[in-house]
Amino acid sequence: MIDLRSDTVTRPTAQMRRAMAAADVGDDVYGEDPTVRALQERAAALFGREAALLCPSGVMCNQLWLRVLAAPGTEVVVEADSHVVNYEGGAGALLGGVQFRTLTSAHGQLDAAAVVEAIRGDHFPLTPTSLIWLEQTHNRRGGTYYRLDELHAVRDVCDSAGLPLYVDGARIFNAAVASGATPQDYGTVASGLMFSMSKSLGAPVGSVMVGDADAIAEARQWRRRYGGAMRQSGVLAAAGLIALDRVDRLAEDHANARLLAEAAAEVAAECVDLEHVQTNIVYVEDVDAPSVVEALAGHGVLAGAMDGRTVRMVTHPDVSAADATQAADVLRTVLPGVPRHA
Numbered sequence: 001m002i003d004l005r006s007d008t009v010t011r012p013t014a015q016m017r018r019a020m021a022a023a024d025v026g027d028d029v030y031g032e033d034p035t036v037r038a039l040q041e042r043a044a045a046l047f048g049r050e051a052a053l054l055c056p057s058g059v060m061c062n063q064l065w066l067r068v069l070a071a072p073g074t075e076v077v078v079e080a081d082s083h084v085v086n087y088e089g090g091a092g093a094l095l096g097g098v099q100f101r102t103l104t105s106a107h108g109q110l111d112a113a114a115v116v117e118a119i120r121g122d123h124f125p126l127t128p129t130s131l132i133w134l135e136q137t138h139n140r141r142g143g144t145y146y147r148l149d150e151l152h153a154v155r156d157v158c159d160s161a162g163l164p165l166y167v168d169g170a171r172i173f174n175a176a177v178a179s180g181a182t183p184q185d186y187g188t189v190a191s192g193l194m195f196s197m198s199k200s201l202g203a204p205v206g207s208v209m210v211g212d213a214d215a216i217a218e219a220r221q222w223r224r225r226y227g228g229a230m231r232q233s234g235v236l237a238a239a240g241l242i243a244l245d246r247v248d249r250l251a252e253d254h255a256n257a258r259l260l261a262e263a264a265a266e267v268a269a270e271c272v273d274l275e276h277v278q279t280n281i282v283y284v285e286d287v288d289a290p291s292v293v294e295a296l297a298g299h300g301v302l303a304g305a306m307d308g309r310t311v312r313m314v315t316h317p318d319v320s321a322a323d324a325t326q327a328a329d330v331l332r333t334v335l336p337g338v339p340r341h342a
């Protein structure tokens, strides 16, 4: 099967497994795991920031950043299709005590002018805004990204309002490779950010928070409370260090995604927005999604139904160019015959 359901389905490489087996480890709750420390130092330096913190998952990073940057009883301005709003089990409200002020957008990126309108000052009884939250790249909107000038425009709004800016960068390296921005560019613009090692970088477990030393120290305390402080997690960090060497190859995933999108557009042009296939995610829209997923599976290709009318395919290191070519042929075969939604 060619598995295009998500870039989370990757398996650790042989090199990662060897590094995990050989990792120098210690008790990270005591701050004594040298491999975790090496990963955190490298991540902080990569983004030009003071400190970093390894966490078990991207959701945990997001939730810890909420604790650090947004007080309970405040409002977080965020794009409506964001991961934190849709896929985190209501944790922002349940555990973080915040409410989300969701803004719709054309393709997943918040417009600076709309953010200005959404910010509410501390005027009783208005709920005050505490944080502006962006997603880079945007998962539910097909892997689209903010250009650097767009990020700076939102940052300027945050600075004027005295608010922090958070970047959920689960796929931030995809954005960097596609846009030509550097991780340092993103580190400069965000008050705090996180990136995932377990998506298209191919590590088995782990995401990393990056920011100021004070904020990361506070996050470490919250990580403990949330049960995410780990012991000999150098085993995971060892794979993460190798994952960080795999950033440049993301361009291959983007090329493979383009191949799939163009094949789909050849036979169903109205269902694919080629302009917004910008990284490793391809959406086929306005089709009967369960039928498409079933038909693709019948030809050895796994895709995901986002809802009744949208199919998602995600490229990643375990999908070769030959796999993508084969999947593109399957799309050409399957798409003409599937039911469409108006």
Ligand SMILES: Cc1ncc(COP(=O)(O)O)c(C=O)c1O
Pocket: 056, 057, 058, 059, 060, 062, 083, 084, 135, 137, 138, 139, 168, 170, 171, 196, 198, 207
């Ligand atoms: C944008 C975004 N943020 C956060 C996460 C959560 O990451 P994890 O699955 O590691 O908890 C995901 C996962 O798909 C994501 O796409």
